Amino acid sequence: MDTTRRIGNLALIGFMGTGKSSVGRQAAEVLEFTFLDTDVLIESRAGASIYDIFQQQGEPAFRALECEIVQELEQRDKIVVATGGGLPANDANLASLKKHSLVVCLWASPETIWERVRAHSHRPLLNQPDPQAKIRELLAIREPYYRQADVLISTDLRSVREVVTQVVHQFREAQAGRR
Numbered sequence: 397m398d399t400t401r402r403i404g405n406l407a408l409i410g411f412m413g414t415g416k417s418s419v420g421r422q423a424a425e426v427l428e429f430t431f432l433d434t435d436v437l438i439e440s441r442a443g444a445s446i447y448d449i450f451q452q453q454g455e456p457a458f459r460a461l462e463c464e465i466v467q468e469l470e471q472r473d474k475i476v477v478a479t480g481g482g483l484p485a486n487d488a489n490l491a492s493l494k495k496h497s498l499v500v501c502l503w504a505s506p507e508t509i510w511e512r513v514r515a516h517s518h519r520p521l522l523n524q525p526d527p528q529a530k531i532r533e534l535l536a537i538r539e540p541y542y543r544q545a546d547v548l549i550s551t552d553l554r555s556v557r558e559v560v561t562q563v564v565h566q567f568r569e570a571q572a573g574r575r
């Protein structure tokens with residue numbers, strides 16, 4: 397890893413349903429960092445739910461808010477940030493996260509993702525006739541971005557606790573300059 401990088405924060409990227417928020421919240425507790433979720437930051441800035449932002453303003457407006465929030469994170473220290481699934485599929489966003497964070501991607505197969513998200517209706521991109529095909533399509537488009545993470549962890553067969561342990565271990569190694 398580039399030794400000139402400042403690794404003060406931990407950023408979790410990955411597709412919807414890979415556990416970024418649950419893992420991030422617990423990792424922040426262990427590290428005694430502040431937990432942030434870009435979707436929550438966007439909702440409070442817009443005064444509207446993600447679903448309503450997509451419906452009323454469209455996806456480009458949502459993506460613009462993501463870029464704004466990502467830039468602001470560059471000023472923060474000791475944070476664990478869980479990012480929206482599409483946020484790193486943008487070179488500038490990924491580069492921005494890498495300026496200050498160890499970027500960890502949580503991975504899952506399309507089948508696992510579907511099992512985890514099928515009960516939830518708040519994700520606008522999956523609100524369509526064939527959500528499983530959409531998952532496969534988006535995953536294929538985003539995979540090259542997700543693979544640029546510093547660390548890739550498969551969550552298919554791991555509990556949230558196990559993933560947290562791995563993530564925290566990788567972060568501590570990176571901070572100690574051992575990665």
Ligand code: S3P
Pocket residue numbers: 410411412413416435446479480481482483518519520521
């Ligand atoms: C999105 C993922 C969602 C949210 C929005 C768009 C995406 O976040 O940002 O619905 O493009 O994959 P989660 O990954 O936290 O579900």
